[in-house]
Amino acid sequence: MSTEPQASEQASLIGAEYEVEVGPVAHGGHCVARTEEGRVLFVRHALPGERIVARVTEGDEDARYLRADAVRILDASKDRVEAPCRFAGPGRCGGCDWQHAKPGAQRRLKGEVITEQLRRLAGLTPEEAGWDGTVMPAPGDKLPQGEVPAWRSRVQYAVDENGRAGLRRHRSHEIEPVDHCMIAAEGVSELGVERREWPQIATVEAIAASGSGDRQVVLTPREGGRLPLVELDKPVSVLRVEEHDGGVHRVHGRAFVRERADGRTYRVGMGGFWQVHPQAPQLLVEAVMQGLMPRKGDTALDLYCGVGLFAGAIAERVGESGAVLGIESGKRAVEDARHNLKDLPRVRVEQGKVDQVLPRTRITETDLIVLDPPRAGAGKQTVKHLTTLGARRIAYVACDPAALARDLGYFREGGYRVRTLRAFDLFPMTHHVECVAILEPVKKDD
Numbered sequence: 283m284s285t286e287p288q289a290s291e292q293a294s295l296i297g298a299e300y301e302v303e304v305g306p307v308a309h310g311g312h313c314v315a316r317t318e319e320g321r322v323l324f325v326r327h328a329l330p331g332e333r334i335v336a337r338v339t340e341g342d343e344d345a346r347y348l349r350a351d352a353v354r355i356l357d358a359s360k361d362r363v364e365a366p367c368r369f370a371g372p373g374r375c376g377g378c379d380w381q382h383a384k385p386g387a388q389r390r391l392k393g394e395v396i397t398e399q400l401r402r403l404a405g406l407t408p409e410e411a412g413w414d415g416t417v418m419p420a421p422g423d424k425l426p427q428g429e430v431p432a433w434r435s436r437v438q439y440a441v442d443e444n445g446r447a448g449l450r451r452h453r454s455h456e457i458e459p460v461d462h463c464m465i466a467a468e469g470v471s472e473l474g475v476e477r478r479e480w481p482q483i484a485t486v487e488a489i490a491a492s493g494s495g496d497r498q499v500v501l502t503p504r505e506g507g508r509l510p511l512v513e514l515d516k517p518v519s520v521l522r523v524e525e526h527d528g529g530v531h532r533v534h535g536r537a538f539v540r541e542r543a544d545g546r547t548y549r550v551g552m553g554g555f556w557q558v559h560p561q562a563p564q565l566l567v568e569a570v571m572q573g574l575m576p577r578k579g580d581t582a583l584d585l586y587c588g589v590g591l592f593a594g595a596i597a598e599r600v601g602e603s604g605a606v607l608g609i610e611s612g613k614r615a616v617e618d619a620r621h622n623l624k625d626l627p628r629v630r631v632e633q634g635k636v637d638q639v640l641p642r643t644r645i646t647e648t649d650l651i652v653l654d655p656p657r658a659g660a661g662k663q664t665v666k667h668l669t670t671l672g673a674r675r676i677a678y679v680a681c682d683p684a685a686l687a688r689d690l691g692y693f694r695e696g697g698y699r700v701r702t703l704r705a706f707d708l709f710p711m712t713h714h715v716e717c718v719a720i721l722e723p724v725k726k727d728d
C-alpha cells in the first residue's frame with residue numbers, strides 16, 4: 283500500500299505513506315526498511331521485524347534514501363512497549379530514540395549497531411575486535427519494567443515564543459514544550475526550569491553535579507533580549523552567556539560546578555565537558571584503568587583530556603616517578619584541568635588541538651595513551667602519529683561507534699590490534715552508546 287504525496291509538493295515525497303516490513307537497526311536511532319519499489323527508508327519509532335506504515339518526513343524522488351516515521355504499527359515486535367514518556371512519538375520530542383523499546387532490547391540494538399560499524403568501517407569481526415556484543419547498563423539503571431532511569435545530569439532546554447522550556451523535535455528547530463523530561467536527573471528536575479516562564483531567553487541549561495550537589499543554570503538570552511530576574515527555588519549558581527563573544531557573565535554563585543570521580547574533585551566551568559550520566563566518569567575510569575594497567579614510573583598521554591578526568595586517574599597510579607601529559611583544545615577546560623590536577627606535580631596540560639600540539643611536543647615515545655575524542659573521532663593523521671610512539675597499551679574512549687570503527691581501522695594499519703572492546707549504555711532511551719577499546723601492538727609472531 284502506498285499513498286502518493288500531494289501534487290503541489292512536486293518531487294518531494296514528504297507525507298507519502300508506505301506499508302513495509304522493518305529490517306535491521308541502523309546507526310542513528312532508526313531502522314532500515316525497503317518499499318515495494320525498492321526505495322530505502324530510515325524509519326524512526328519502529329523496531330526490526332515489525333510490519334508498519336511509514337510516513338516520509340524527509341526526501342524526494344531522487345534521494346538515495348528517505349527518512350520516515352512509523353505512524354501505524356500493524357504487527358508489533360515483542361520488544362515494543364508503550365513509550366513511557368508522553369512527549370515521545372512521531373513529530374514530537376527528538377531527545378530520545380528508543381522510548382518504544384524494552385531496555386534490554388535498546389541495549390541489544392546498540393550492540394548490533396557497534397557490530398555493524400566494526401564490520402563495515404573497519405572490516406573487523408567481533409572476535410577480531412575483542413567484542414562480545416554485550417552493552418552493559420550503568421549500575422542502578424536496571425530498573426523494573428516500565429521505570430525509566432533519570433540519568434541526564436545536564437539538560438539544555440530551548441525556550442519557545444511563549445516562554446516555555448522544551449526540547450527540539452527530531453532534525454528540526456521546532457520546540458516541543460516539555461514540563462517533565464523523564465530522563466532528566468532528579469537534581470535537574472528539582473531546579474524547576476521546566477515549570478516556569480522564560481521570556482526573552484533562547485536556551486536554559488540545567489546542571490546537577492552528582493558528587494557535590496552543586497547546581498547551575500546557564501541562560502542564553504534571545505538576540506537583543508534582556509536577562510529576566512532569575513529567582514529559583516534552590517541555591518544555584520546562574521550564569522549568562524554573552525551574545526557577542528560567547529563569554530560568560532556570572533549572575534550569582536560560582537562560575538563552575540564540582541564533580542567527583544575516582545576519589546578526586548573536578549571543577550567544571552561553563553562549556554567544559556563532563557560526562558552526562560552520573561555513573562559514567564567512574565565507570566569509564568575503571569574500564570580505562572583495567573585496560574591500561576598503569577605501572578609506577580609509566581609515562582602517559584591523555585588526549586582530548588577535558589578537565590583532566592583520565593589524566594588525574596593515571597597520574598595517581600604512575601606515581602611521582604611517572605608523568606602524564608594532557609592535551610585539550612578548550613581554553614577554560616584547560617584552566618580547570620590545571621586547577622584540578624595541581625596537586626600532581628608530574629602532570630602537564632597543554633592547550634590546543636591534538637593534531638597540532640602533539641607534533642610540537644616532540645614526544646617520540648610513551649608507555650600509555652588514553653584518547654577520548656569528540657564525535658568525529660581522532661582521524662587518520664592523529665592515529666598514525668600515535669602508532670609511532672611505542673605505547674604498550676592504548677585506551678580509546680568513544681561516544682560514536684562509527685568514528686571508533688574508522689579509527690580502529692587506522693590503528694590496525696599502524697600495527698595495533700584491539701584486545702578488548704566494552705560498551706556501556708550511558709545514554710538510556712537514546713541511540714547513543716559509549717565504548718572503551720583497549721589496543722596493544724601486534725606482536726611479531728602474532
Ligand SMILES: C[S@@+](CC[C@H](N)C(=O)[O-])C[C@H]1O[C@@H](n2cnc3c(N)ncnc32)[C@H](O)[C@@H]1O
Pocket residue numbers: 554555556557585586587588589590591592609610611612615634635636637654655656
Ligand atoms: C569527549 S570529551 C572528553 C573529555 C574527558 N576525557 C572526560 O572524560 O571528561 C572530548 C574533549 O575534547 C576536546 N576537543 C575537541 N576537539 C579537540 C581537538 N581537536 N584537540 C584537543 N581537544 C579537543 C573537547 O573540548 C572535549 O573536552
